[in-house]
Amino acid sequence: MMKADLLVKGCSELHTLSGGKKPRMGKEMMDTGLIKNGAFVVKNGEILDVGKEDRILKEYEAAEIIDASGKLVVPGFVDPHTHLVFSGSREDELVMKIQGKTYMEILNAGGGILRTVRKTREASKDQLKYEMKKRMDVMLAHGTTTAEAKSGYGLDLDNEMKCLEVIREIDHPLELVPTYMGAHALPPEFDDHSKYIDYCCDTVLPAVADVAEFCDVFCEKGVFDAGDSKRLLVKAAELGLGIKVHADEIENIGCTTMAAELGAISCEHLVKSSSGDIEAMAKNSVIGILLPGTPFMLMDDHYSPAREMIDHGMAIALATDLNPNCWTESMQMIITLACLQMKMMPEEALTASTFNAARAIGRADIGSIEPGKKADFLILGIPNLMHLPYHFGVNLVDMVFKEGVLQ
Numbered sequence: 001m002m003k004a005d006l007l008v009k010g011c012s013e014l015h016t017l018s019g020g021k022k023p024r025m026g027k028e029m030m031d032t033g034l035i036k037n038g039a040f041v042v043k044n045g046e047i048l049d050v051g052k053e054d055r056i057l058k059e060y061e062a063a064e065i066i067d068a069s070g071k072l073v074v075p076g077f078v079d080p081h082t083h084l085v086f087s088g089s090r091e092d093e094l095v096m097k098i099q100g101k102t103y104m105e106i107l108n109a110g111g112g113i114l115r116t117v118r119k120t121r122e123a124s125k126d127q128l129k130y131e132m133k134k135r136m137d138v139m140l141a142h143g144t145t146t147a148e149a150k151s152g153y154g155l156d157l158d159n160e161m162k163c164l165e166v167i168r169e170i171d172h173p174l175e176l177v178p179t180y181m182g183a184h185a186l187p188p189e190f191d192d193h194s195k196y197i198d199y200c201c202d203t204v205l206p207a208v209a210d211v212a213e214f215c216d217v218f219c220e221k222g223v224f225d226a227g228d229s230k231r232l233l234v235k236a237a238e239l240g241l242g243i244k245v246h247a248d249e250i251e252n253i254g255c256t257t258m259a260a261e262l263g264a265i266s267c268e269h270l271v272k273s274s275s276g277d278i279e280a281m282a283k284n285s286v287i288g289i290l291l292p293g294t295p296f297m298l299m300d301d302h303y304s305p306a307r308e309m310i311d312h313g314m315a316i317a318l319a320t321d322l323n324p325n326c327w328t329e330s331m332q333m334i335i336t337l338a339c340l341q342m343k344m345m346p347e348e349a350l351t352a353s354t355f356n357a358a359r360a361i362g363r364a365d366i367g368s369i370e371p372g373k374k375a376d377f378l379i380l381g382i383p384n385l386m387h388l389p390y391h392f393g394v395n396l397v398d399m400v401f402k403e404g405v406l407q
């Protein structure tokens, strides 16, 4: 008998997501590596072996055994798009939205992003960590074991650096991947988008390149145009950062195809993407990160064309977009919205929330339950995957393991 630290047995449905390194594209997203009556063993925080329960029980003994009979077991959720570092809240703007004001009207009235910028600039690092930790505790409890975190409420050099350092420094089992998103809004001290992009390129990017892994830009009508966005992303790539874009959220201004051709790892939002954009993303193996929580909170009926994207062979990931305008920590909620509003199948939504989400933030060692991967996994109190979108609005996760440790 071989020795392991932990053995999980009796899993009613064990979705391993095992197999391959590349993101699952198109029809491949239905393949979740399902093992019925599955079991697996963990050693030193990594998956040692996985398979049918009969074989695993014959071959291994473990210091600790968990019986997951009647339960669903999946990799830990990866949330590849959050704006986790911010201070304050904007619940009154939800009331304005209920009354019919648009996102852009709220922004132009001094609300929206710039209001959070003011609060975030005023906040100390300790204050930001205090507010972030509460969100991260909720994320972890709802099954998110790794998340991307974007800066973008500091905007100037000192405040962007402060936010990125907070992401690096915070002591929490939930692992964070930092993205610099200074080009999130035009700061009040600038009156020209192009000049602000010059400032980001010349002053901020060189300083944050060692702290962040990715650079993202809000490419949108009235925010940053495709030309300025491209300038920033080219500079970021020169400095060794991976590139991402917020594109086609409200209007299509040609950013998605530009970013796909530049070698972006992901394009995000993609509500108004054209067939040409979808082809460009599929052809360049760009992962589309879809954020159905955002139109839901905007009370907008337009969701990303996930079915068309999958039919054209694109790889899709799902994320919360956690920010003061779309405040949910729960990938379970996002999976429900993805299935109901974008007609994704439960298997596709799971792939998009684990394996593909990990690839969308450049992580190859998480997102699946297979030998050599980090033992990040969830035990849910439901007997099969179909319950995940079906039984909504509550936390279905019984146990969260991060690198083999129960949280």
Ligand SMILES: [Zn+2]
Residues within 6 Å of the ligand: 081, 082, 083, 246, 321
């Ligand atoms: Zn976002």
